[in-house]
Amino acid sequence: MSAPGQTLAAKHTRLRLRVRGAVQGVGFRPYVHGLATRYRLGGFVANDADGVVIEVEGEEVAEFVEALPQQTPPLARIDDIAVEPMVADSCTGFRIAESVGGRVTTRIVPDAATCAACLAELFDPTSRFHLYPFVNCTHCGPRFTIAERLPYDRATTAMKRFPMCEACRADYEDPSGRRFHAEAISCARCGPRLSHGVDEVAAALAEGKIVAIKGLGGYQLLCDCSRDDVVQRLRARKQRDGKPFAVMLASADAAADLAEIDAPARALLEQVARPIVLLRSRHHVAPSVAPGLAKIGVMLPVAPLHHLIFHALAARGGAAGERGWALVCTSANPSGEPLLTDNDEALAALADIADLIVTHDRDIVIRADDSVVAMVAGGPRFIRRARGYVPEPIRLARSMPPILAVGAHLKATVTVTRGDEAFVSQHxxxxxxxxxxxFFEETIRHLTSILDVEPVAIAHDMHPDMASTRFAQGRGLPMVPVQHHHAHAASVIAEHGVAGPALGLVLDGYGYGSDGGAWGGELLLCDGAGFRRLGHLAPLKMPGGDRAAREPWRMAAALLHDIGRGGDIASCFAGQPQARHLPMLLDRADTPVTTSAGRLFDAVAGLLGVSMVQSYEGEAAMKLEALVREPAVLARGWTVIEGVLSLRPLLAHLAARDLDAVEAAGLFHGTLAAACVDWVADASRATGIGTVVLSGGCFLNAHLAEQIVRGCRAAGLDALLPRQLPVNDGGLSLGQAWVAGLQITQQGLTSGGFV
Structure with missing residues (x-):
């Protein structure tokens, strides 16, 4: 951020300041108004396409300039302040002027949880916002999910259909209040209304019913998480077999009875973004909430309606006991479909899932699911980045041409670059x-619209059959294919602003390789827009192809075949009707092979009997991780030959010994991590490169990530994990955009392609 010195301000009694960053819809203009009034200055402040423009005149302009970045509103983020002198015109008084249009270079802030002041009003019988489920101010409430375009004014949001009453208008125009130009302001007289009363919602939940409510970014399903029969009923109706549910509680103190919460975890829970935080479970919820897992997703109330529901439940007492109520809180959508936002669609789609559907008449312009974070390798890491964080940009080390990157097939996001900013969409x-x-196409339209960006090229995955690739093919723009694992590594490089070449250790489930193969355990050398594959995990056969990714016992059979014990497959997996046919399939030369780390986790989970068939992606690996108490290392448990990392000695040890699953899981995690560190350290010595970026969905595994990071740093390497984006495919689009931007900059671009 650049800021003017007092020398310039002292020479001129009128200045124009242009403030860039997250400065619209956050109470920044009222803040400037109050500051200018304090220093007895004349002039004005207005939103414009770049952010906020300020003109101030008077004897204390220097003091104003110095104070401006010091005490900004809670949601404001200043990137830059540019100052230019003006000719004084002897103006008196300071005003908030009308917004100025133009090509947009500013941004909007994410949705924010209810602030303490609004929460106090919500339960204050003397307040006109008493028990009003849409109370908000410039410090909290919806932003991104109700914005149609910028500049951020009421007329460009979903609130334009609600004319302000006299009292709200007075608050809106009062420079001394925190609702001064709060674009989403409303009250019970003039604002949105719920279709059902909160007491009716609480009664339904207390009776063990499933309730759908319209949240900030889409519909949510709620039910009592202490009753296994209720949770199982929700699973059956939503067609969601074993994938874990998140749990919402009224406060961090209440959550401490359900999960282990230290100071960093509490800080995450109480962030204004209110993400779901993965914490070690105390197993005080119904077993069906997170079956077979050691961690549980915990979140606190986000919107006033959530607070009101807990308040009404507390008044009822009942089954929750001394701990207070805890509710399953999950996205309200049929299995495999996007989050619902439209009232009519929700009423139709949720009729067979929810016993009560609570709508309201404030539109959701763009859907945004709850964000999910976890503490991994000493810091918070995203598993899913959406509501509360989007559309905060990633600051890049260099300016880029305007690129649209369309991500991959799973956990899709898109990225739009604008100058030295990269805007990664919600999950x-x-x-x-x-x-x-x-929804994918809707997200692209909305993001490019609010950013006012026209892409010059589209970056996409190399896989020819992905829906995102097909979308890119139909746009009439130059296309930049980016290899999946190169994009993973490049995402971390772009986020951290890594200068020069870097090693990339990418461990995931699947990515289309440059040779058309199924990659997933890769060691890369990334340099600028290019990469070189230095090595990979030893290939393992996938009997049945994609079916093996859903049935870990098949990968376990391939493991046995690989270590020379193919004759044991039928007896080891006697409960699987196809087991006796697999040895013949594994003997065939045309059986698909993979270098995937994810499939290696599946193989071990199947071998140990932890998971034979997966009901959701990553289930086997998550259950295997949940068993680990203390990672251990098997001496000489791996080999590295010509860049190929083989865990065959470890796998043979696990298959031959009568180890219990807990001991075996610890040995697998510890040995795999040590092997990866050895592998990377060898590559560092050979190349002279001391920076390694770590990416891919396997790094969501806290044991693996922490052991590899610690080992790399002990070996003198600078090991980097992503901080602002998910390590899984949710961060992939940023890497695609970074690689494409470098290619275009280096090679030049014509209307027909690259030259």
Whole structure:
């Protein structure tokens, strides 16, 4: 951020300041108004396409300039302040002027949880916002999810259909209040209304019913998480077999009875973004909430409606006991489809899932699911980045041409670059259905619209059959294919501003390789827009192809075949009807192979009997991780030959010994991590490169990530994990955009392609 010195201000009694950053919809203009009034200055402040423009005149302009960045509103973020002298015109008084249009270079802030002041009003019988489920101010409430375009004014949001009453208008125009130009302001007289009363919602939940409510970014499903029969009923209706549910509690103190919460975890829970935080469970919820897992997703109330529901439940007492109520809180959508936002669609789609559906008449312009974070390797890491964080940009080390990157197929996001900023969209999900693809396209339209960006090229995955690739093919723009694992590594490079070449250790489930193969355990050398594959995990056969990714016992059979024990497959997996046919399939030369780290986790989980068939992606690996008490290392448990890392000695040890699953899981995690450190250290010595970026979904595994980071640093390497984006495919689009931007900058671009 640049800021003017007092020398310039002292020479001129009128200055124009242009403030860039997250400065619209956060109470920044009222803040400037109050500051200018304090220093007895004339002039004005207005939103414009770049952010906020300020003109101040008077004897204390220097003091104003110095104070401006010091005590900004809670949601404001200043990137830059540019100052130029003006000719004084002897103006008196300071005003908030009308917004100025133009090509947008500013941004909007994410949605924010209810602030303490609004929460106090919500339960104050003397307040006109008493028990009003849409109370908000410039410090909290919806932003991104109700914004149609910028500049951020009421007329460009979903609130434009609600004319302000006299009292709200007075608050809106009062420079001394925190609702001065609060664009989403409303009250019970003039604002949105719920379709059902909060007491009715609480009564339904207390009776063990499933309730759908319209949240900030989409509909949510709630039920009592202490009753296993209720949770199982929700699973059956939502067609969600074993994938864990998040739990919402009224406060961090209440959450401490359900999960282990230290100071960093509490700080995460209480962030204004209110993410779901993965914490070690105390197993005080119904077993069906997170079956077979050691951690539970915990979140606190986000919107006033959530607070009101807990308040009404507390008044009822009942089954919750001394701990207070805890509710399953999950996205309200049929399995495999995007989050619902439209009232009519929700009423139709949720009729067979929810016993009560609570709508309201404030539109959700763009859907945004709850964000999910976890403490991994000493810091918070995203598992899913959406509501509360999007659309905060990633600051890049260099300016880029305007690129649209469309991500991959699973956990899809898109990225739009604008100058030295990269805007990564909210989590979209898997592009398996027509509805998901429509949401994907809707997200692209909304993001490019609010940023006022026209892309010059589209970056995409190399896989020819992905829905995102097909989208890129139909846009009439130059296309930049980026290899999946190169994009993973490049995402971390872009986020951290790594200068020069870096090693990339990418461990995930699947990515289309440059040779058309199924990659997933890769050691890369990344340099600028290019990369070189230095090595990979030893290939393992995938009997049945993609089916092996859903059935870990098949990968376990491949493991046995690989270590020379193919004759044991039928007896080891006697409960699987196809087991006796697999040895013949594994003997065939045309059986697909993979270098995937994710499939290696599956193989070990299947071998140990932890998971034979997966009901959701990553289930086997998550259950294997949940068993680990203390990682251990098997001496000489791996080999590295010509860049190929083989864990065959470890796998043979696990298959031959009568180890219990806990001991075996610890040995697998510790040995795999040590092997990866050895592998990377060898590559560092050979190349002279001391920076390694770590990416891919396997790094969501806290034991693996922490052991590898610690080992790399002990070896003198600078090991980097992403901080602002998910390590899984949710961060992939940023890497695509970074690689494409470098290619375009280096090679030049014509209307027909690269030259």
């Amino acid at each position: 979209i999900g898997d592009l398996d259905t027509a509805q998901a693809v429509r």
